[in-house]
Amino acid sequence: MATSATCNGQYDAVMPVKRNERLRLRLMNVANARIFTLALQDLEGWVMALDGMPLAQPEVAGTLTLAPGQRVDLIVDVTAEEEALLVRTEPNGEGWVQVAFPVRGQATATRRPAPIALPPNPNMATSGLNDARPVELLMEGGAMGGMAGATYQGQALGMRELVQQGQFWAFNGTSGRTDSPLTRASLGEAVKVRINNQTAFAHAMHLHGMHFREVLATGYGPMRDTLLVERGEIREVAFVADNPGKWLFHCHMLGHAASGMSSWIDVG
Structure with missing residues (x-):
C-alpha cells in the first residue's frame, strides 16, 4: 500500500516567503510509524528547541531526523533568490520535496544576525x-x-x-x-x-x-x-x-x- 507524506494536510505543500525573511518553523512528526529525514535547501537555519524544550545555545540545522512524536523548533533565514526547499530523504536514498518555499519579493535589504537562545522553560534543572x-x-x-x-x-x-x-x-x-x-x-x-x-x-x-x-x-x-x-x-x-x-x-x-x-x- 502506497503512502503519501504531507505537510499541514497537503501533498506538495507550498509556502511563499520573502528573501531575507526570518521564519520560525515547528516541525512535528505526526505519522504513525514513519521516520522523516529532512534538510533545508537555500535556507539557513538553527535548531532552537527539541520536543518543546529550548537548547542552551542554538545549533546550526543540518540533517534533521524526526521519529513519530518528535518535534523540532527552527529559526530559518530565507537565503534563496527564487525558491527554497525542505527536502525529505527516503531510506532508499531518493530525495523528495516536502515543502517548497517560493520567494516572492524581499523582506529586508540585509540579513539579521544569528539568533540568540530562547529563554528556558520552568523546571529544566536536572541535578542529581x-x-x-x-x-x-x-x-x-x-x-x-x-x-x-x-x-x-x-x-x-x-x-x-x-x-x-x-x-x-x-x-x-x-x-x-x-x-x-x-x-x-x-x-x-x-x-x-x-x-x-x-x-x-x-x-x-x-x-x-x-x-x-x-x-x-x-x-x-x-x-x-x-x-x-x-x-x-x-x-x-x-x-x-x-x-x-x-x-x-x-x-x-x-x-x-x-x-x-x-x-x-x-x-x-
Missing part, C-alpha cells in the same frame, strides 16, 4: 542525574526478532499464541501494559533507564509527564520526551521524577504500543 537509580528496559519481539514467548495478562504464552492475541512485542518479557509499573519513583528522585533494543526495528520511546536527557559519553544530551532507538542499540535516558502521577512510557509507533510496547512509571 549522576546518582540516578538504574532501571532496565529490554525490548523484544517483532518479525526477525527471535522472541520465543512472553507473559500476557498474567499468562506465559508462546509467540504463536501471542500473535493470536494481537501481541508482537514485549518489554522485559511482558507484552502489553500491566498493573505493575516499569518502576516506582519518589517525587524528586533521579532515575536512569537503560533501553536495550533487541528487535530488528527502530522504536521511538516516549515518556509522558516529564522530559529526560540522554546519557552520553560526554555528559548529558538536551532535554527531550521522545528518543529514537535504532535496531540493536542500547541507549540510556535519565530524568528527575518531578511530576507526580502515573505516566505512560511507550513506543510512539502506535501500532507497536498497541501490540505490546507499552508500560508506565509511577511517581509520587
Whole structure:
C-alpha cells in the first residue's frame, strides 16, 4: 500500500516567503510509524528547541531526523533568490520535496544576525542525574526478532499464541501494559533507564509527564520526551521524577504500543 507524506494536510505543500525573511518553523512528526529525514535547501537555519524544550545555545540545522512524536523548533533565514526547499530523504536514498518555499519579493535589504537562545522553560534543572537509580528496559519481539514467548495478562504464552492475541512485542518479557509499573519513583528522585533494543526495528520511546536527557559519553544530551532507538542499540535516558502521577512510557509507533510496547512509571 502506497503512502503519501504531507505537510499541514497537503501533498506538495507550498509556502511563499520573502528573501531575507526570518521564519520560525515547528516541525512535528505526526505519522504513525514513519521516520522523516529532512534538510533545508537555500535556507539557513538553527535548531532552537527539541520536543518543546529550548537548547542552551542554538545549533546550526543540518540533517534533521524526526521519529513519530518528535518535534523540532527552527529559526530559518530565507537565503534563496527564487525558491527554497525542505527536502525529505527516503531510506532508499531518493530525495523528495516536502515543502517548497517560493520567494516572492524581499523582506529586508540585509540579513539579521544569528539568533540568540530562547529563554528556558520552568523546571529544566536536572541535578542529581549522576546518582540516578538504574532501571532496565529490554525490548523484544517483532518479525526477525527471535522472541520465543512472553507473559500476557498474567499468562506465559508462546509467540504463536501471542500473535493470536494481537501481541508482537514485549518489554522485559511482558507484552502489553500491566498493573505493575516499569518502576516506582519518589517525587524528586533521579532515575536512569537503560533501553536495550533487541528487535530488528527502530522504536521511538516516549515518556509522558516529564522530559529526560540522554546519557552520553560526554555528559548529558538536551532535554527531550521522545528518543529514537535504532535496531540493536542500547541507549540510556535519565530524568528527575518531578511530576507526580502515573505516566505512560511507550513506543510512539502506535501500532507497536498497541501490540505490546507499552508500560508506565509511577511517581509520587
